[in-house]
Amino acid sequence: NQSQDGSSGESSGEKLVIGATMLSMQNEFIVNVSDEMEAKAKELGVELITVDAERSALKQVEQVESFIAQGVDAIIMNPCEVEASSPAVKLAMNANIPIINVNSETSAKPTAFVGSDDTESARIAMRYLAKKLGGKGNILMMHGFMGQAAQLKRDNGAKEILKANPGLKLLAEQTGEWDRAKGMSLTENWIQSYGSQINAIFAHNDEMGMGAVKALEAAGIKNKVIVVSVDAIPDALQAVKKGTLDATVFQNAREQGSKAIETAVKAAKKEAFEKEALIPFQLVTKENVGEFLK
Amino acid sequence: MLSTQNFRFTKVGQYGIYLAFLILCVVLAFSTPRFFTVSNLLIIGTQVSINALLAFGVTFVIITGGIDLSLGSMVAVTGVVAATFAHPDTYPLAVPLLAGIGSGLLFGAFNGLVITKSKVPPFIVTLGTMTIGRGLALIISKGRPVSNLSDTFNFIGGGNVFGIPFPIIILIVAFIVCTVILNKTVLGRYMYAVGGNESAARASGIRVGNVKMWVYTICGILSAMGGILLTARITTGQPNAGAGFELDAIAAAIIGGTSTSGGTGTMTGTLIGALLIGVISNSLDLLNVTSYYQQVVMGVIIIGAVVLDGFGKKD
Amino acid sequence: MLSTQNFRFTKVGQYGIYLAFLILCVVLAFSTPRFFTVSNLLIIGTQVSINALLAFGVTFVIITGGIDLSLGSMVAVTGVVAATFAHPDTYPLAVPLLAGIGSGLLFGAFNGLVITKSKVPPFIVTLGTMTIGRGLALIISKGRPVSNLSDTFNFIGGGNVFGIPFPIIILIVAFIVCTVILNKTVLGRYMYAVGGNESAARASGIRVGNVKMWVYTICGILSAMGGILLTARITTGQPNAGAGFELDAIAAAIIGGTSTSGGTGTMTGTLIGALLIGVISNSLDLLNVTSYYQQVVMGVIIIGAVVLDGFGKKD
Amino acid sequence: MPDFILTVNQLSKSFSGIKALDNISFNLRRGEVHALMGENGAGKSTFMKILIGLLTPDSGEIVFEGKNLHDSNVGDTLKKGISMIHQEILIVPELTVAQNIFLGREKAFGVKRGWIPGLLDDSAINEKSAQILQQLGVDISPDIKMKHLSVAQMQMVEIAKAISNEAKVIIMDEPTSAISDKEVEMLFKMIRDLKSKGVSIIYISHKMDEIFRISDTITVLRDGKYIGTKSAEELDHNSLIAMMVGREIGQMFPEGNASIGEEVLSVENLGKKGKFANISFKVHAGEIVGLAGLMGAGRTEIARAIFGLDKMDEGMIRISGETVQIDSPLKALKNGIGYVSEDRKGLGFIPRMSVKNNVTLSSMKRHQKGIFINTKSEEADTAQMIADLRIKTSGMDQKVSTLSGGNQQKVVIGKVLLAAPQLIILDEPTRGVDVGAKFEIYKLIRNLAENGMAIIMISSELPEILGMSDRIVVLSKGRQTATLSRQEATQELIMRNAVV
Ligand SMILES: Nc1ncnc2c1ncn2[C@@H]1O[C@H](COP(=O)(O)OP(=O)(O)OP(=O)(O)O)[C@@H](O)[C@H]1O
Ligand SMILES: Nc1ncnc2c1ncn2[C@@H]1O[C@H](COP(=O)(O)OP(=O)(O)OP(=O)(O)O)[C@@H](O)[C@H]1O
Numbered sequence A: 001n002q003s004q005d006g007s008s009g010e011s012s013g014e015k016l017v018i019g020a021t022m023l024s025m026q027n028e029f030i031v032n033v034s035d036e037m038e039a040k041a042k043e044l045g046v047e048l049i050t051v052d053a054e055r056s057a058l059k060q061v062e063q064v065e066s067f068i069a070q071g072v073d074a075i076i077m078n079p080c081e082v083e084a085s086s087p088a089v090k091l092a093m094n095a096n097i098p099i100i101n102v103n104s105e106t107s108a109k110p111t112a113f114v115g116s117d118d119t120e121s122a123r124i125a126m127r128y129l130a131k132k133l134g135g136k137g138n139i140l141m142m143h144g145f146m147g148q149a150a151q152l153k154r155d156n157g158a159k160e161i162l163k164a165n166p167g168l169k170l171l172a173e174q175t176g177e178w179d180r181a182k183g184m185s186l187t188e189n190w191i192q193s194y195g196s197q198i199n200a201i202f203a204h205n206d207e208m209g210m211g212a213v214k215a216l217e218a219a220g221i222k223n224k225v226i227v228v229s230v231d232a233i234p235d236a237l238q239a240v241k242k243g244t245l246d247a248t249v250f251q252n253a254r255e256q257g258s259k260a261i262e263t264a265v266k267a268a269k270k271e272a273f274e275k276e277a278l279i280p281f282q283l284v285t286k287e288n289v290g291e292f293l294k
Numbered sequence B, C: 001m002l003s004t005q006n007f008r009f010t011k012v013g014q015y016g017i018y019l020a021f022l023i024l025c026v027v028l029a030f031s032t033p034r035f036f037t038v039s040n041l042l043i044i045g046t047q048v049s050i051n052a053l054l055a056f057g058v059t060f061v062i063i064t065g066g067i068d069l070s071l072g073s074m075v076a077v078t079g080v081v082a083a084t085f086a087h088p089d090t091y092p093l094a095v096p097l098l099a100g101i102g103s104g105l106l107f108g109a110f111n112g113l114v115i116t117k118s119k120v121p122p123f124i125v126t127l128g129t130m131t132i133g134r135g136l137a138l139i140i141s142k143g144r145p146v147s148n149l150s151d152t153f154n155f156i157g158g159g160n161v162f163g164i165p166f167p168i169i170i171l172i173v174a175f176i177v178c179t180v181i182l183n184k185t186v187l188g189r190y191m192y193a194v195g196g197n198e199s200a201a202r203a204s205g206i207r208v209g210n211v212k213m214w215v216y217t218i219c220g221i222l223s224a225m226g227g228i229l230l231t232a233r234i235t236t237g238q239p240n241a242g243a244g245f246e247l248d249a250i251a252a253a254i255i256g257g258t259s260t261s262g263g264t265g266t267m268t269g270t271l272i273g274a275l276l277i278g279v280i281s282n283s284l285d286l287l288n289v290t291s292y293y294q295q296v297v298m299g300v301i302i303i304g305a306v307v308l309d310g311f312g313k314k315d
Numbered sequence D: 001m002p003d004f005i006l007t008v009n010q011l012s013k014s015f016s017g018i019k020a021l022d023n024i025s026f027n028l029r030r031g032e033v034h035a036l037m038g039e040n041g042a043g044k045s046t047f048m049k050i051l052i053g054l055l056t057p058d059s060g061e062i063v064f065e066g067k068n069l070h071d072s073n074v075g076d077t078l079k080k081g082i083s084m085i086h087q088e089i090l091i092v093p094e095l096t097v098a099q100n101i102f103l104g105r106e107k108a109f110g111v112k113r114g115w116i117p118g119l120l121d122d123s124a125i126n127e128k129s130a131q132i133l134q135q136l137g138v139d140i141s142p143d144i145k146m147k148h149l150s151v152a153q154m155q156m157v158e159i160a161k162a163i164s165n166e167a168k169v170i171i172m173d174e175p176t177s178a179i180s181d182k183e184v185e186m187l188f189k190m191i192r193d194l195k196s197k198g199v200s201i202i203y204i205s206h207k208m209d210e211i212f213r214i215s216d217t218i219t220v221l222r223d224g225k226y227i228g229t230k231s232a233e234e235l236d237h238n239s240l241i242a243m244m245v246g247r248e249i250g251q252m253f254p255e256g257n258a259s260i261g262e263e264v265l266s267v268e269n270l271g272k273k274g275k276f277a278n279i280s281f282k283v284h285a286g287e288i289v290g291l292a293g294l295m296g297a298g299r300t301e302i303a304r305a306i307f308g309l310d311k312m313d314e315g316m317i318r319i320s321g322e323t324v325q326i327d328s329p330l331k332a333l334k335n336g337i338g339y340v341s342e343d344r345k346g347l348g349f350i351p352r353m354s355v356k357n358n359v360t361l362s363s364m365k366r367h368q369k370g371i372f373i374n375t376k377s378e379e380a381d382t383a384q385m386i387a388d389l390r391i392k393t394s395g396m397d398q399k400v401s402t403l404s405g406g407n408q409q410k411v412v413i414g415k416v417l418l419a420a421p422q423l424i425i426l427d428e429p430t431r432g433v434d435v436g437a438k439f440e441i442y443k444l445i446r447n448l449a450e451n452g453m454a455i456i457m458i459s460s461e462l463p464e465i466l467g468m469s470d471r472i473v474v475l476s477k478g479r480q481t482a483t484l485s486r487q488e489a490t491q492e493l494i495m496r497n498a499v500v
């Protein structure tokens, strides 16, 4: 059948093609960013090829290689790793294809960066905890998958604030591998170990944070323990609204996604663009959760 | 001597492992007072339940000489399917349960069908359906967790009956049913026969294909039970749930004495295998072993337990 | 007739798969002009190289009737070890290479030792060392990527020789060496014998334990090569690298006709298996198949290729 | 003092508490053929496996050429000059004939010198194997994969392998169980050759006539105990059996007086490309039809086709006059056809299952209540079978893999009998079975016939065919060359028709 506008046939040859490689399409936040990118690409009339790196830096490098071989006009990368995804940036730069990092950084400098610093998210969360606890109390930290960029950065951010607040004691830290069920089991075991000593839990993402909340609720001590996590996925926002999760840190998927596409298109057309678009994190608590719930 | 020639992965016996498990428990009871408390034991039971369900399923499969790598994906698919029908005030509880179990049954039956009809090794078929299943779970859920589930549904994962967590009750019931199937029914007998010597089983008039169909289907149903339990426990249908569960389940079965070459295995052994894994991971958290070292210790204990198991027997 | 009784996972033949692979390539060449270009083929070759190296290693292991699940962890450990010695202006290139290969050799030899000395099935031993290895990689690197590597080291992963990417050259050399070992040496012969009928091998005076030691050690060395290649390619020693690589490698071997019951398999088959997987994943990206559907298609094609393979033969 | 090359003193071995060997002493002279006799399960193979180093004894010593053979593994023993033909055929199916013959000895025969260590030279191995096989008079190509051979051919390869080792002592554990007379003659010629070169042979067989033809000395074991050693001249058939069994056995083949009844099976023009063609015969209730022929004549193929294990290309099968389509063993069993395979390890039993679970496997329909197993009826039937067939087992829960060969055979027969067939096909039913058990199996076959069962018996032992059959169908290269009645059949007549 006939196409309604000029989006097919001859004109598709002139259409800009952008290749995007995403950290993991099984992660809700990333999926949100990706959806936003999709929508923006449609709006601007560019073709977007989205691939999933499945959290593997190697795969990501390979995908960028493929993009280069295909001759895309610009590349958007949601890096898996700070260091390990860097070769992809270098490859693209060498091939004179603009590459925009979205959401997190690599050590190699890309054409442009759109996103926020993961370390900051952990600082925000920890500062909140410190304030709520009055600078004194026992904290448990639930890590993401060990060795991954997000885990390392959130760890660094959290430890920074801990250092600044000597009254806060890190009782134990352990990985929950980003996973809700693992986070729940881990919290159950922690409750066995530390019981009433626990004052707060910081989880590197909302999934694990939700798991912690479930375990605390089941043990009937949720009201005694403060839980904070990062991402502001819809589930977490609901929980904040209900008051079961004390706070989460909002990353603006919408803005990251649309800004990334805009920047990529400008760079491809050799128009002026922002080299670094920093999109700030926001702390979400019961007081302001309404702004984020749609 | 005779006829053991092709038994690749040597069988791990069925008694030594009980001893190894006991020793581990005693050591733990002495090293941390928190281990041997009713509440901790109930937590271990709850945490073990999902892996145990999958391990029961894969025990059937391995006894017939097969393998199922799609367990984890089946957990995700069935969990997401069940969650889709489990929103509050939509359908009665039976609907998500039947939808979940039904999807597991279909998935398992599909595994069985491809394995019996094509001559593709189970390893490849289920590796394929593992990937397919993961994709399906993501497609069904559009890559997002399916949340906002009804309280009655969530009760399955978080509720208690007379103080006993519901998952433990499911675990016990499943254990009894699986034991009966394996030891007391004709189907169970045929499973051992097919795994022990497929040609001889066929020549004895056993419909080998049917037995395999049953086995993969049962495995699918048990995975679905695991998927529903997990979903209810974390009150969300997660499309990326269950990744890697297959290895834990297969490990539990083999630790418990099921031989990957087929023809041997018991449900009790598998249960012990699952408990062993569960107890180790629980106690490593209790003892606050640093996470990097947790992995090393976990590996060492699993190998150690099975080595100890070997010493118990002569052969 | 005789002695086939326990060949559980039926053997997948060695010829049909070439046909399946060819058909796939032709279909792809017609569906996207980007597939059959020199640059894309070189990319596929490079992308396949790591999996192929691991698959060669595990082919040896599977031929003797064993299995190795620790491949992915060995990639991580050896990569991190090599990276530790590969910072610019510290040691000459030989040091990180020898350290990486050496750690893989030790890791593999440890697998072999435990498997031959204890009676623990390879599945459990290597599942254990998979976990142990992951922990070790994190301990050695303190959980952080080891970066800032020398250019000479990174050349291994990213360099070209006469326009041919260096990983492809390593791949070709490894393929030739592995083929010679398997087909032309006494050790290779003994691998087939041990896997084909362990009792017969033993009764012929073959030191079965030694053969197994060799096989797991070689597998460790090849994994180390994969680990070094990976590290050089992403210019970082990544402690969490290589997760799940074992399944891809085993899949390549089995798709290529190696039977998990031991005694059969060829390096050429394995190479084709690895290429098949590589081509599928490359072309799904080229064809811009949505990521969720990619997984479904991947699973279907793998099963399909092996089914097609089955049709090619009679038996 | 005679020149003993091998001396064994007070050797004992038990398996999980059961004594398989109890204080065995044994002497082997240079250049003699020493037969080792005993019933199934007497401990012969266990003894030999200890000699070669596959099993370690619990106590006792072995002295070979004046040196203690303690702690040797198989590789060492083979190098020192003892080789063995194993009872259970030990071959690597995926390797070629030549590769099997030289397995473990490549270093000595088939390794090229060069800069790659251990580089194989398969053409040298092939050449050498061709020579050896020719010497043995067998027509097998050395570069074909072992799995394509028939059991008989595999056994010939095993013989070739053991003989080519240039050993000083060769152990032969039932080397002729799967081969026919022609090959046996070749083997005996080889044995005489070897003997003249001073090689000693330990020979195990359940075929009495072979023992008296070839052996110089005979040692008898019973229930793991040493009974005695005598020179072959001192013994005759009956006195040897008495030593082995502990009692006399009268006539080997019991008299039959079954009345021949209705036609049970009729096959017409059965054919399978490259295997057999134009096979037609009938079997009646109470009748025993023997299928005779040389190795590879196609008898097993016919049996497999009738039982539904293989597809046939043409022909018709009628059961009690009605045409039936049999495409699976299940269908065959439902039509009242039972089959006891010659390949009991491959098609007969499930090694890791118990005697009980094996025996009842084909008759679960009768042992179930709904989906559940009726343990009582199962146990009753098993006990009955163990008693009827005199299966020597420590209990109905013993694993079949740990039974001796003869008793495994009885388990398989028991399984088929419990399926209550009208017609039973027995393919080499006494292969590897001791005299006592053979006699019992013959009695059993007679009994079945008297109770109205139709029986097809395939056997490579002519006396057995002649002694048991009411009618004999002779096959040669897949063709039916004669059908003889009991009265007209003679050994010569059968042989003449078997080689045309
Ligand atoms: N691995 C084993 N485990 C337990 N029992 C065994 C094992 N191997 C052999 N036996 C037992 O040892 C005894 C001797 O067996 P062996 O195979 O030596 O007999 P044999 O004289 O060779 O008999 P046949 O003539 O049937 O070959 C038998 O009772 C057998 O059941
Ligand atoms: N597994 C096999 N693979 C290939 N050919 C076989 C196999 N088994 C038997 N044959 C061949 O099939 C033909 C018929 O063999 P079959 O076993 O039916 O003979 P038989 O008369 O029963 O003799 P036997 O005494 O050896 O059992 C022969 O040419 C034989 O070599």
Ligand SMILES: [Mg+2]
Binding pocket: D044, D045, D046, D087, D173, D405
């Ligand atoms: Mg014997």
Ligand SMILES: [Mg+2]
Binding pocket: D299, D300, D301, D342, D427
């Ligand atoms: Mg035959």
